Amino acid sequence: GENVEQHPSTLSVQEGDSAVIKCTYSDSASNYFPWYKQELGKGPQLIIDIRSNVGEKKDQRIAVTLNKTAKHFSLHITETQPEDSAVYFCAPGGGNDYKLSFGAGTTVTVRA
Amino acid sequence: SQTIHQWPATLVQPVGSPLSLECTVEGTSNPNLYWYRQAAGRGLQLLFYSVGIGQISSEVPQNLSASRPQDRQFILSSKKLLLSDSGFYLCAWGNVQGDSPLHFGNGTRLTVT
Numbered sequence: 001g002e003n004v005e006q007h008p009s010t011l012s013v014q015e016g017d018s019a020v021i022k023c024t025y026s027d028s029a030s031n032y033f034p035w036y037k038q039e040l041g042k043g044p045q046l047i048i049d050i051r052s053n054v055g056e057k058k059d060q061r062i063a064v065t066l067n068k069t070a071k072h073f074s075l076h077i078t079e080t081q082p083e084d085s086a087v088y089f090c091a092p093g094g095g096n097d098y099k100l101s102f103g104a105g106t107t108v109t110v111r112a
Numbered sequence: 113s114q115t116i117h118q119w120p121a122t123l124v125q126p127v128g129s130p131l132s133l134e135c136t137v138e139g140t141s142n143p144n145l146y147w148y149r150q151a152a153g154r155g156l157q158l159l160f161y162s163v164g165i166g167q168i169s170s171e172v173p174q175n176l177s178a179s180r181p182q183d184r185q186f187i188l189s190s191k192k193l194l195l196s197d198s199g200f201y202l203c204a205w206g207n208v209q210g211d212s213p214l215h216f217g218n219g220t221r222l223t224v225t
Contacts, residue, residue, distance in 0.1 A: 031211055032210065032211035032212065034213055034214075036214075041218075041219070041221075042218055042219065043118075043202050043204070043216030043217050043218050043219050044156070044202075044214075044216050045216070046213040046214075046215075049213060051211075089155070089156065091214070093210035093211055094210045094211030095210065099146075099158065099161060099210055100206070100210055100214055102155055102156045102158075103155065104154075104155040105154075105155045105156075107153075
């Protein structure tokens with residue numbers, strides 16, 4: 001199955017600064033690359049995704065970049081705000097193992 | 113629009129008691145359904161998935177079982193709970209195998225005492 005590694009495991013940033021989380025995967029056939037945000041006591045929610053025919057996608061303050069050759073994709077959050085504090089998961093999929101494989105998560109804390 | 117309902121939100125059960133958690137999806141047909149467990153401060157562990165009625169695949173050996181009696185209903189069960197079954201249980205659905213978003217319920221916090 002897919003091996004997924006997510007770094008860093010924790011990230012503390014000053015409000016207004018940027019945050020970057022990287023996800024590496026092993027299945028070269030993967031073609032779908034989502035990021036989920038989980039707030040305390042809730043289920044994860046999709047915040048942005050990208051498919052393998054696109055290198056970058058932006059949605060206001062968040063963006064995802066994909067490097068298929070190196071098999072990694074990253075989540076970028078700019079101008080961080082306190083409400084960005086949460087656990088973020090990557091979950092590459094669409095490859096040989098049809099189930100989405102979740103990374104271990106990154107706990108992001110935005111300091112006011 | 114599609115919605116997913118999961119209940120109860122919290123549950124406290126004694127060791128050795130049975131368990132039944134239910135998940136239903138509305139607004140979509142023939143979804144792939146998933147049960148995940150999340151230990152405190154940890155990642156998501158896939159327990160079961162189903163691609164159709166009566167079709168259940170187990171990812172890890174455990175004290176739990178799953179059933180899909182109807183297209184949009186997914187049930188997680190145990191005959192006798194263990195302390196190690198405590199955790200946050202999440203149900204999710206997806207349309208296409210692995211290349212579309214998963215939609216999660218709000219989870220059930222299970223504490224086995």
